[in-house]
Amino acid sequence: MSSDVLEKRYRMLLRAYPAGYRRERADELIDTLIGEEPTTRRWPSVREAASLIRGALQVHGGSTAARPTAVLLWQGIHLGAMAVLALGALIGLDDLVEAFQFGGFLDPLAVLRDQGIYAVMVIAALVALVAGRTRTAAVLVVAAVVVPTAISPYLFLNGLPQWWAPVVATPLIMVGLRRPADVPPTPRANAVLVTAGILALHLIPAEGFRRVDMSSQIVAATMVIVGAVAFLWVATADQRLLIAVAPTLLLGTLYQLGNAGSTGELLHRPDALPSLAVAVLMAVGAVISTRLRQRTRA
Structure with missing residues (x-):
């Protein structure tokens, strides 16, 4: 028994x-x-x-695939496109809600014009990508860059991170259209789970280190350490995450480069640039190690 x-x-x-x-x-x-x-x-x-x-x-992560390096790269690129669009949608929705909370109801059409159209188009591109409609997603993600900016340059002129999301995702989706036939697409449920994990990583309150209250600093430091350790434990096993997380960290870096003096954004993290550098190095290391293992197995 x-x-x-x-x-x-x-x-x-x-x-x-x-x-x-x-x-x-x-x-x-x-x-x-x-x-x-x-x-x-x-x-x-x-x-x-x-x-x-x-x-x-x-x-x-493709360790048992016939071509693990190809699976790592192509599925990692696909997951990176999903993650960066999801993060852009999250930031856009957060800013949209905040705009209505702080006087947006006085001129709701302006808020929808400045931020609402973008949020709808990015979410549409994300849904198409999750559904496996990569060509449709490619069209929608380009439209998400051009159309909202043509209607209102608010996001572009302020250099907000959500505006960069479809810009960063566009080449990833375009490259994904060339995925080799012998590399399987990322299973939908797995892709959604990976994307949720990357979003959770970005919700760690790194700015808590700036608080004066020592107890708040300890809580923030603990959350950062626990979150980073958990992510690395998962990502060193499923190394596609090391590739997928890099584009999302690029959003924070682009935002900081253009808005170094402002505060209050969801992605305005003091660690964005070093985190991006570390992520790129780990992604390169993941590709090299997977390639070496593939040669050894052959």
Whole structure:
């Protein structure tokens, strides 16, 4: 009975793996984990659970693919385009709500003209990309740069980070149109999950370090450390994240370069430029290490 319960719980952990991998390897993994000797254990150990989850992340990242480097690059680019559009939409919606909170109801048409049209078009491009309509997303993302700016130059003239989102995403989506036929597209559920993780990384209150209150600084520092460690633990297994996060950090860098003296933006982070440099280095390292492993395996 204990073995049956333990096997059931192992299989729950194995659900983190892609369905195709589970069909081929689940029974083999279960046999290896449980072994042939009778056991009274009812729960996997913490170490086993962490190892299985990390293994699932590696498989999602393309470690078992015929061309892992190609999967890393092409899916990483796709995830980067999704993440940067999602972050732009998040910042745009946040600013839109804030505009209405601080007097926007006196002239709602102006707010919608300056910020609302942009938010709608970026969300439309993101939805098309999530749905796998890459060509439609390419058209919409270009339109999201041109149309709102032609109607109102507010975002462009203020150099707000949400304006840069479709600008950064456009070349990523265009490159994604050339994805080789033997590289599978990123599964939709996995892409949404990865994007949510990258957004969560950006919501860490890095500006808390500027507060005078020592308790607030400790809380902010703890959140930054925990968030960074969690992200790196995931990203070193699923290395597509190291590629996908770089374009989102570029938004903060572009904003800071144009608005170094202003404050209050969601993405105005003091660590944006060094974080971008570190992300680029880690992405390059991920490509090199994956390439070396591919050659060794061959």
